[in-house]
Amino acid sequence: MHSPLLAALRLETTNHLRAWYLHGRRIRMWFAIAMIAAAVAAVIALATQFAPVLLRVVAPHLLTVNVLVALQASVLAHWGRRKWTAIYSGNWLSTLPVSRRQCARMVALRAFLASAPLLALPPAVVLLARLCAPRSGAITSALLTGIGIATAVGVLLGWYLPAREVRHSAPALPYAAASRASAVPRLVALSRWTETQTRVWLQPRSLARLLLPAMLLVPMDSANVAIALLSLWVLAVYLLVLLRAMVQVAREGAAWLRPTSLTFYRFAWSVARRPLFKQLQWTLLATVLLVALGCQPLVAARVAEWWLALVSVTSGIALSRAYQSRAMRLRLLVSVCAMAVLERFRQHLALPCALVISAWHIREAART
Amino acid sequence: MTEPVLAIRNLTVRYGAKRVLTGVDLSLMRGDWFFLLGPNGSGKTTLLRCVGGQIVPAAGTVNIGGLSILEAPHSAKRLLGYAHPPEGLPGLLTGRQCLEVYAAAHDLPDIGSGILELAAQLRLTPALDQWVASYSLGTRQKLSILLALIGNPALVVLDEAFNGLDPASALVLRRELQQRVAERRCAVLLATHALDSVLRHGTRAGLLLDGALTRAWDAQELDALRTGDPGALEAVLAEAARECAA
Numbered sequence: 231m232h233s234p235l236l237a238a239l240r241l242e243t244t245n246h247l248r249a250w251y252l253h254g255r256r257i258r259m260w261f262a263i264a265m266i267a268a269a270v271a272a273v274i275a276l277a278t279q280f281a282p283v284l285l286r287v288v289a290p291h292l293l294t295v296n297v298l299v300a301l302q303a304s305v306l307a308h309w310g311r312r313k314w315t316a317i318y319s320g321n322w323l324s325t326l327p328v329s330r331r332q333c334a335r336m337v338a339l340r341a342f343l344a345s346a347p348l349l350a351l352p353p354a355v356v357l358l359a360r361l362c363a364p365r366s367g368a369i370t371s372a373l374l375t376g377i378g379i380a381t382a383v384g385v386l387l388g389w390y391l392p393a394r395e396v397r398h399s400a401p402a403l404p405y406a407a408a409s410r411a412s413a414v415p416r417l418v419a420l421s422r423w424t425e426t427q428t429r430v431w432l433q434p435r436s437l438a439r440l441l442l443p444a445m446l447l448v449p450m451d452s453a454n455v456a457i458a459l460l461s462l463w464v465l466a467v468y469l470l471v472l473l474r475a476m477v478q479v480a481r482e483g484a485a486w487l488r489p490t491s492l493t494f495y496r497f498a499w500s501v502a503r504r505p506l507f508k509q510l511q512w513t514l515l516a517t518v519l520l521v522a523l524g525c526q527p528l529v530a531a532r533v534a535e536w537w538l539a540l541v542s543v544t545s546g547i548a549l550s551r552a553y554q555s556r557a558m559r560l561r562l563l564v565s566v567c568a569m570a571v572l573e574r575f576r577q578h579l580a581l582p583c584a585l586v587i588s589a590w591h592i593r594e595a596a597r598t
Numbered sequence: 599m600t601e602p603v604l605a606i607r608n609l610t611v612r613y614g615a616k617r618v619l620t621g622v623d624l625s626l627m628r629g630d631w632f633f634l635l636g637p638n639g640s641g642k643t644t645l646l647r648c649v650g651g652q653i654v655p656a657a658g659t660v661n662i663g664g665l666s667i668l669e670a671p672h673s674a675k676r677l678l679g680y681a682h683p684p685e686g687l688p689g690l691l692t693g694r695q696c697l698e699v700y701a702a703a704h705d706l707p708d709i710g711s712g713i714l715e716l717a718a719q720l721r722l723t724p725a726l727d728q729w730v731a732s733y734s735l736g737t738r739q740k741l742s743i744l745l746a747l748i749g750n751p752a753l754v755v756l757d758e759a760f761n762g763l764d765p766a767s768a769l770v771l772r773r774e775l776q777q778r779v780a781e782r783r784c785a786v787l788l789a790t791h792a793l794d795s796v797l798r799h800g801t802r803a804g805l806l807l808d809g810a811l812t813r814a815w816d817a818q819e820l821d822a823l824r825t826g827d828p829g830a831l832e833a834v835l836a837e838a839a840r841e842c843a844a
Contacts (some may be wrong), residue, residue: 232701234699234700234702237698237699238688238691238699238703241690241691241699242688242690242691243690243697245690245691245695245729246690249690249729319651319652320647320652321682321686322682322686322687322688322696322745323703324650324651325650325652325675325678325680325682325698326675326700326703326704327653327671327673327675327676327704328672328675328705329672330671330672374675381835517689
């Protein structure tokens with residue numbers, strides 16, 4: 231047999247696929263495939279609207295875009311290496327007699343598999359933009375070449391960047407706020423949970439160390455624009471991780487508090503209040519940055535509107551489905567598809583639609 | 599003189615600024631069944647994780663069969679059987695697949711009839727071809743201990759290993775470990791709160807308080823406790839804890 235680590239991964243993957251095939255009803259499987267196809271269609275539909283704008287924004291700043299791509303690739307490689315090294319030094323396989331080289335290969339493989347979709351995102355967006363704007367051949371070719379080189383450089387940089395040792399302390403410790411000694415019953419800890427989770431995942435210190443070389447690499451003649459783009463990138467990463475953290479906290483919090491007498495409304499309000507406010511606050515700032523970068527105010531507002539719609543629908547569905555201990559992905563997919571279809575017929579319907587879907591889910595969860 | 603199976607010297611572990619273990623020394627020979635006692639949060643699991651090479655200490659050494667777990671982990675881990683917490687086992691593998699992976703890692707030609715017999719005695723055989731995710735806590739615990747026993751390791755490390763086991767299964771496992779220890783095939787390091795087990799099976803015991811091994815009992819002292827008052831060990835532990843707190 232080859233590496234036992236590889237064997238375990240292979241067995242887990244085949245078992246996962248087998249479980250999905252055996253336990254999911256065929257009809258559900260076809261439904262899921264149809265939904266995924268619909269989601270892809272929705273993404274393409276949205277891309278046709280936003281692609282020309284995107285190309286117009288990035289065309290004058292090719293080098294800065296490449297720096298951003300390299301930064302993203304290095305962050306993904308760095309985080310992946312840290313995460314999987316920590317996992318393989320503490321999981322059920324960690325005490326097996328496996329050579330260091332085998333372990334390092336496994337960490338590299340898992341880190342690559344986990345970050346591949348995000349690494350593939352920039353070239354996919356450019357390719358989509360090229361399909362939607364056929365006259366943009368020269369600019370998209372330059373972008374694709376640059377992105378390819380930047381990704382390779384970024385991955386190498388992130389992989390070999392010396393990591394702060396996490397082995398002597400639990401990773402969450404530096405980011406957890408010290409709480410006051412108190413005996414007052416209150417749910418404020420629930421609303422801060424998502425932010426703490428976000429900080430633990432984001433590791434702001436690592437991010438700051440990676441941002442520094444990126445800032446030095448951007449061309450000096452367009453420093454303001456470059457800094458705005460970098461800030462926009464940091465904001466986008468923060469908002470994405472914040473949303474992901476809220477889904478995680480909804481799941482863990484619901485599993486923990488469902489057996490208590492806490493009502494769903496109080497649970498949902500406590501968990502979602504602060505993260506939603508942060509989403510609103512930082513999305514507004516991102517909109518301002520977009521406008522500063524030369525994006526038309528109406529287009530920037532639409533991007534913000536779409537993001538808030540996505541946040542709203544994801545939060546509502548995550549909280550309600552988690553409290554009912556049911557799966558959320560399919561509902562989310564259907565909802566986003568419905569929003570995209572509505573948006574095609576009439577603009578500015580995504581956010582109201584998301585709010586209605588969210589409210590309906592929350593009411594349903596409160597009833598049960 | 600034979601090499602100790604486990605030799606821990608001056609082991610110190612910190613979590614950030616907090617010192618969790620301070621200057622721990624411990625040496626185990628084949629035929630030792632060492633019970634590690636101590637209140638919650640005293641550092642028992644951290645000590646076991648250092649032995650498993652999962653935590654890198656701030657100072658000190660951990661040698662298994664004379665091999666450093668940090669400098670020669672591959673060779674040292676060949677002598678180690680470590681029972682992972684049941685919740686850490688992979689849900690999407692069957693019990694048999696877990697055993698196969700462990701057997702392959704130890705370069706064994708197969709899982710081994712001894713382990714499969716033990717699985718049968720533990721009434722685990724029907725569950726071996728089901729996914730670990732469907733196991734109860736006790737069934738996971740049994741699998742975890744079976745994994746630790748694959749390949750006849752010279753050092754078996756168990757953390758609260760009998761929690762969640764039904765009395766019959768716990769008895770089977772205690773007998774198996776007792777036999778291995780009696781035949782000097784291995785040393786067992788077990789962290790536990792079950793004081794009756796210490797008196798019944800232990801050849802040595804130690805009390806970990808605030809990260810330091812404050813008190814140790816050898817075979818003679820444990821024999822004396824066995825023949826005397828059954829509550830004596832409990833009283834000694836309580837007294838030691840009070841002294842440490844004072």
